Amino acid sequence: MLPAQMVQMMEPTYDNDPLTQIRQSTYGNPAYTETAYTETAYTETVYSDSVRTSYRSDLRYTPDIKLQMEEYKDEFPNGISLAWKSVGYTIVNSKTKKKQHIVSGCSGVVQPGEVMAIMGPSGAGKSTLLDLLAGRKDSKMVSGQILLNGVPGEVKYVSQYVMQDDALMGVLTVRENIQFAADLCFPPYVDQAEKSYRVQQIIEEFGLDRVADNKIGTVFVRGVSGGEKRRASIASQVITLPKIIFLDEPTTGLDSAAAYNVMKSIVEMARKHKLTVIASIHQPSTETYALFDKLCLIARGNTLYFGDREKATSYFEGLGHVCPPYSNPADHFLRLVNSDFMLDKSQAERHIDTFIKSYDQSKAKSSTLSEIRGITKASMMNRFSSRQTGTYARGFIDQTYYLTVRSFKNSMRNVLMFWVRVAMYVCLAILMGTTWWQVGYNQENINDRFSAHFFSVAFLAFMSVAGIPGFLEERLVFTRERGNNFYSVGPYVLANTIISIPFVMIIAASFSVVAYPMIGLHNDFSNALLFCFYLFLALIVAESMVVFISAVIPIFVAALTLVAFANGFFMVVEGYFVHREKIPKAWKWAHYIDYQKWAFEGIIQNDFIGLTFNCKQISDNPVKYFCLYGDKSGNSSTFTGKDVLDDYGYTEINLQKWALALFGLMIAFRIGFYLVLRLKRNTQ
Numbered sequence: 001m002l003p004a005q006m007v008q009m010m011e012p013t014y015d016n017d018p019l020t021q022i023r024q025s026t027y028g029n030p031a032y033t034e035t036a037y038t039e040t041a042y043t044e045t046v047y048s049d050s051v052r053t054s055y056r057s058d059l060r061y062t063p064d065i066k067l068q069m070e071e072y073k074d075e076f077p078n079g080i081s082l083a084w085k086s087v088g089y090t091i092v093n094s095k096t097k098k099k100q101h102i103v104s105g106c107s108g109v110v111q112p113g114e115v116m117a118i119m120g121p122s123g124a125g126k127s128t129l130l131d132l133l134a135g136r137k138d139s140k141m142v143s144g145q146i147l148l149n150g151v152p153g154e155v156k157y158v159s160q161y162v163m164q165d166d167a168l169m170g171v172l173t174v175r176e177n178i179q180f181a182a183d184l185c186f187p188p189y190v191d192q193a194e195k196s197y198r199v200q201q202i203i204e205e206f207g208l209d210r211v212a213d214n215k216i217g218t219v220f221v222r223g224v225s226g227g228e229k230r231r232a233s234i235a236s237q238v239i240t241l242p243k244i245i246f247l248d249e250p251t252t253g254l255d256s257a258a259a260y261n262v263m264k265s266i267v268e269m270a271r272k273h274k275l276t277v278i279a280s281i282h283q284p285s286t287e288t289y290a291l292f293d294k295l296c297l298i299a300r301g302n303t304l305y306f307g308d309r310e311k312a313t314s315y316f317e318g319l320g321h322v323c324p325p326y327s328n329p330a331d332h333f334l335r336l337v338n339s340d341f342m343l344d345k346s347q348a349e350r351h352i353d354t355f356i357k358s359y360d361q362s363k364a365k366s367s368t369l370s371e372i373r374g375i376t377k378a379s380m381m382n383r384f385s386s387r388q389t390g391t392y393a394r395g396f397i398d399q400t401y402y403l404t405v406r407s408f409k410n411s412m413r414n415v416l417m418f419w420v421r422v423a424m425y426v427c428l429a430i431l432m433g434t435t436w437w438q439v440g441y442n443q444e445n446i447n448d449r450f451s452a453h454f455f456s457v458a459f460l461a462f463m464s465v466a467g468i469p470g471f472l473e474e475r476l477v478f479t480r481e482r483g484n485n486f487y488s489v490g491p492y493v494l495a496n497t498i499i500s501i502p503f504v505m506i507i508a509a510s511f512s513v514v515a516y517p518m519i520g521l522h523n524d525f526s527n528a529l530l531f532c533f534y535l536f537l538a539l540i541v542a543e544s545m546v547v548f549i550s551a552v553i554p555i556f557v558a559a560l561t562l563v564a565f566a567n568g569f570f571m572v573v574e575g576y577f578v579h580r581e582k583i584p585k586a587w588k589w590a591h592y593i594d595y596q597k598w599a600f601e602g603i604i605q606n607d608f609i610g611l612t613f614n615c616k617q618i619s620d621n622p623v624k625y626f627c628l629y630g631d632k633s634g635n636s637s638t639f640t641g642k643d644v645l646d647d648y649g650y651t652e653i654n655l656q657k658w659a660l661a662l663f664g665l666m667i668a669f670r671i672g673f674y675l676v677l678r679l680k681r682n683t684q
């Protein structure tokens with residue numbers, strides 16, 4: 001039974017609906033307390049003062065219902081502390097085969113509501129430490145212990161890793177991007193109104209109210225500022241208020257004011273919702289640095305200082321490194337521990353060793369260790385238990401639905417991706433129509449007809465390369481969202497396939513409507529429809545090949561070259577330039593996997609069969625004709641389209657089977673696309 005139904009069964013006797021409270025608690029509302037289900041009356045504040053809800057809990061419910069509801073409430077209303085003891089990460093150097101300590105012996109603790117900065121010079125090990133704490137490293141190479149509320153546990157069930165890039169859909173608004181994340185991250189029993197409420201709340205918390213309905217921005221559309229984009233990206237990734245948040249350099253690429261605003265939003269959110277936040281950061285400004293509660297300063301993978309941010313200055317003063325007046329402490333520390341530019345290598349090593357040793361013997365370290373001991377529960381044999389939700393909040397169908405809706409909006413609004421292509425195809429159709437204008441039914445027009453069909457298929461398919469930039473942009477968003485477990489590969493590939501159908505249909509139809517009558521092809525509506533259908537099939541295979549190749553090599557120039565090469569190659573082995581029988585044995589296989597061949601042959605069959613062509617009259621008395629095809633005795637004035645196809649050896653074409661071959665190729669490329677994306681995740 002869903003919680004919503006359970007709650008409705010309770011028939012509350014108060015004015016305000018407790019449903020909201022109970023549902024909110026399911027995704028971590030800190031205002032919710034453990035007492036929510038005790039059988040005494042109580043009042044509590046939910047979300048904001050403006051939404052003050054009071055209710056009595058003398059409700060009619062059975063013990064069973066109570067149990068189920070307990071399962072859905074916020075498991076950790078007071079947040080989760082994160083502690084790490086002697087954490088290390090060691091790799092084996094592939095060249096020297098020697099062990100290399102990337103991070104070693106790091107300890108620390110961050111309490112709920114606190115925000116910690118990991119700082120250090122470039123290559124110090126910040127990202128590695130962040131990944132270690134987030135449980136993103138291969139456990140075989142990891143040493144030490146990660147403790148959640150004092151006991152070992154799986155960080156991934158209670159945390160979110162916010163990646164550095166702002167991969168958002170540029171043509172969608174800030175609200176739409178965050179709403180998409182909400183749709184996929186909240187479980188199905190959280191209804192639309194509640195999700196929208198939560199979206200509005202996080203928009204306000206991140207100071208995005210003013211630009212909520214502005215587009216993120218693309219190369220064509222001026223969107224929100226860099227700082228707003230970063231905040232929108234972070235907001236969309238923490239919409240469910242995970243208890244622990246890891247941020248990989250959240251301020252990189254921003255000016256100091258934008259960086260400050262980003263960090264301020266994060267800090268306020270952490271305080272308000274008792275979230276534990278850890279961020280790696282490069283050179284924060286004085287104001288941004290002052291927002292942090294704790295500092296973990298590392299170099300060469302070792303801790304040089306861990307503790308309260310406020311105490312760091314006096315700690316280094318104690319070591320004789322006074323922070324000059326009016327200077328930024330963060331800059332001061334980073335300069336102090338940066339040995340990259342020391343010419344003497346051993347001197348540089350000694351310089352860092354001094355800091356490592358000083359910290360090992362410091363009060364700062366011993367008080368950190370005693371704080372960890374303090375929160376360590378009596379028995380370390382216990383494991384941190386949290387509700388281990390499935391990997392995804394929504395099922396396959398929901399994921400596919402939300403992805404399809406978003407892709408549809410994206411394509412409709414993305415001028416570059418779609419409408420420019422449609423315009424280009426229509427222009428090409430006009431160009432072809434005027435060039436092949438009313439191609440006619442004389443025998444000298446046969447070649448023109450073939451070339452019109454060849455060019456229609458080949459050029460339309462070739463121009464599917466125009467989809468590469470749009471796909472690569474979307475792929476970045478996919479990579480981030482998949483990393484955040486918004487959805488799996490299957491729904492993404494399915495949505496991508498579904499959404500390509502209407503758009504490819506529009507392209508095929510807009511081309512056919514213009515080109516077909518202008519060229520003067522087989523004058524029958526059903527033939528025109530079949531022409532359009534075959535172009536549609538060819539294009540959908542071409543699109544599938546584009547996404548497959550772009551998934552294999554997600555680099556624009558490389559993908560473009562490879563797709564162009566494949567299409568060029570398919571043109572060569574199609575059987576148009578070189579007679580099918582003359583294609584060398586070595587390339588025969590390519591002829592059969594060539595989608596252009598199946599489309600071209602289907603289209604010529606559709607056009608030629610049923611048509612009659614005129615031979616050339618060569619004498620008046622007696623009347624004699626010269627026929628290139630069919631009856632060449634000179635007595636016949638016409639020949640059929642079938643005669644032409646027979647002459648070229650196209651005797652076995654079956655329209656249904658040829659369409660099936662195209663469909664099969666589309667499925668094959670889509671399966672390849674799916675496998676590549678799956679495989680890439682596993683190897684990342």
Ligand SMILES: Nc1ncnc2c1ncn2[C@@H]1O[C@H](COP(=O)(O)OP(=O)(O)OP(=O)(O)O)[C@@H](O)[C@H]1O
Nearest residue numbers: 091102120121122123124125126127128129280282
């Ligand atoms: N898997 C690995 N194999 C080899 N070297 C590694 C590996 N992981 C990390 N390193 C090395 O360990 C060091 C620390 O890397 P890390 O990316 O954590 O540093 P960082 O402090 O985040 O650097 P930056 O600020 O420049 O991003 C670097 O010298 C890096 O090359």
